[in-house]
Amino acid sequence: MRLSDRKFIFLVIFFLLGIAFTLQVRSTIDANRQKTATSLNIEKLKAQLSEEEKSRAYLEKLIDENEKKKEAYLKANVENKNDEQLKELKRELDSIKLMGGLTDVKGPGVIISLDDAAIKSTDTQIDYNDYLIHDIDVVRILNNLKGAGAQAIAVNGERIIATSEQVCAGPTIRINKSRYAVPYEIKAIGDPDLLYESLNKSEAVALMLEFKIKVEITKSKEIFIPKYNKNLDSLISALEVDKQ
Helix, strand or coil, X not given: CCHHHHHHHHHHHXXXXXXHHHHHXXXXXXXXXXXXXXXXXXXXXXXXXXXXXXXXXXXXXXXXXXXXXXXXXXXXXXXXXXXXXXXXXXXXXXXXXXXXXCCCEEEEEEEEEEECCCCCCCCCCCCHHHHCCCHHHHXXXXXXXXHCCCCEEEECCEECCCCCCEEEECCEEEXXXXXXXXXXXXXXXXXXHHHHHHHHCCHHHHHHHHCCCEEEEEEEEEEEECCCCCCCHHHHCCCCCCCC
16 A cells, blocks of 8 residues: 555544544533533522522411411400490490489489378367378379489389389388388489479479478489389289290
8 A cells, every 4th residue: 555545544534533532522511511501400490499488488477477467356356346245235234224223323303301290189170191191192292203304213212113112001101112101201313493393383292281291392412312222023023025
């Protein structure tokens, strides 16, 4: 083989080796680049995942806090609502007790003192009953006071309510199932001027004065009237609630 042919063969071989080497190097570089890119992507994804986890933890914390706030708010509203309902019920109960005569009260009004007439026992020409105070006399006084706007009334400390009775029992009067003898003291809370004027113009007072029965009416700036203190159940024993 001639020298020129050998040189040509070696040149081709070296050329092919160069191409192969170049391809190998490029392949290695590409592989490294891909590996590096993949590694960078993984790190980036790890960083993103870490941020997402932090964000999720923060949001979960916010949700938990808001849930607690909501529960506290609802509980507070319920408590406040219940508290307001109880207050309203108490106000209604107090009002009912006040109107029903079940609370002690005080205010301006009048005081009426009643006593039998002073007559001589030797006088046989008169009817002694005309000079004594009877239950009807007390009832007339009470009706007159109620008509004049009395808001609370008591007879000898007995609070007059809707079911109070004034029954004559011999020389005494039974009020709220308790017996009382003369003198009688009637207290009434209301406008003192209206009550006083109404009594002075009443036929009941005029009739008692005609028979010398002692009637004294005085105005007062403050009168204390106690509550009804008897057993209420006995007053409504014949009643039952109509459920229709």
